[in-house]
Amino acid sequence: MSSIDSVLRRLRSENPSERLEAARFLANNARAAHAKSIREALAKETVVWVRGALQRALERCAPAQTMSSPSEVDQDDFTADFAAQVHAEALETTTAQLLHEVEPLVGSLKLAAQGDIANYETSLTKTVIDRLDSLLEALARLRRAASAPRMEEFDLSVFLDELLAEFDPRPPIVVQRVGPDHLILIGDKTLLRMCVLNGLRNAVDATLALADGVEQAPLTLAWGSTNKEAWVSIVDLGIGFAGSIQRAFDIGTTTKEGHLGMGLAITQQSMKSMSGRVLLVPNKRGTRFELRWPIGREA
Structure with a gap:
């Protein structure tokens, strides 16, 4: 950014990515003279990531004044948003450092093993290295999930149609689609893609566990919106969910061998990045997996 004036102008941009870039710059470079502009931007800001950076910029301007002015900044909102931002940034930084160090080592290990081990393609060594590769891919997705969302306007129905065309679950799985056409909203398509695909894969696995000899095993993919939220729901009639719903979201929790x-x-x-949430609801038969995130504002 060429000047502080251009940075302050970007705080009024309609593009949340530009506002985030400006707010993060001010979090490291703000001065007391910039406090008024930062407060004005914070009063109008709805994006969690931008709010967190603006709050840090205010602290840099005048720490004592910032913390003693609850009339200008909602302190309860400050605490929740700031904690979420710090956690996400720490997660993103940690996974980035880990990937930077480990990926080259795994690549070198794979090359060495291919040259040193006879029948490498059928060896236990290849199985273990492939599992390491899968772990690194998962960490890369976790890093993406923790990064600031790239919000854009898109048609949810078209997005889901394109995703299903790519997914192709194959018989006996049949996906029934229920939702309005031309539902325009705002979200991060990359994050949503990861979330919906994960929900579909879990639904397929749960359904196939009960689908032996069945000609058709239906899944329902539904979508819609309220006046506050957009939602995507995946309902299966599979084996259902056993165990703690809360612990299901912990890293390393799985009932599937090899996962x-x-x-x-x-x-x-991913959903937290968009100020949204994910629900996992056991039914009498099967499970409902649901994604919800705000609409009508930039998450």
């Missing part, structure tokens, strides 16, 4: 247990944790972090 890393990171899918729901990544989904939860």
Whole structure:
């Protein structure tokens, strides 16, 4: 950014990514003279990530004044948003550092093993290295989930149609689609793609566990919106969910052999990034997996 004036102008941008860039710059460079502009921007800001950076910028301007002015900043909101921002940034930084160090080592290990081990393609070594690769891919998705969302306007019905065309669950699974056409809203398509695909894969696995000899095993993919939220729901008639719903979102929790247990944790972090949530609801038969996030404002 060329000047502080251009930074302050970007705080009024309609593009949340530009506002976030400006707010993060001010979090490291703000001075007392900028406090008024930052407060004005904070009063209008709805995006969690931008609010967190603006609050840190205010602290840099005048720490004592910032913390003693509850009339200008909602302190309860400050605490929740700030904690979420710090946690997400720490998660993103940690996974980035880990990937930077470990990915080259795994790549070198794979090359060495291919040259040193006879029948490498059928060896236990390849199985273990492939599992390491899967772990690194999951960590990369977790890092993406923890980063600031890239919000854009899109048609949810078209988005889901394109995702299903790519997913192709194959018989006996049949996906029944229920939702309005041309539902325009705001969200991060990359994060939503990870979340919906995870929900579909889990639903397929649960359904196939009961679908032996069945000609058709239906899943229901539904979507819609209220005056406050958009939602996507995936309902299966599979084996259902056993265990603690709360613990299901912890990293490493899984009932599937050979799985890393990171899918729901990544989904939860992705939805938090958009100020949304993920619900896992056991039914009498099967499970409902639901994503919800705000609409009518930029998350």
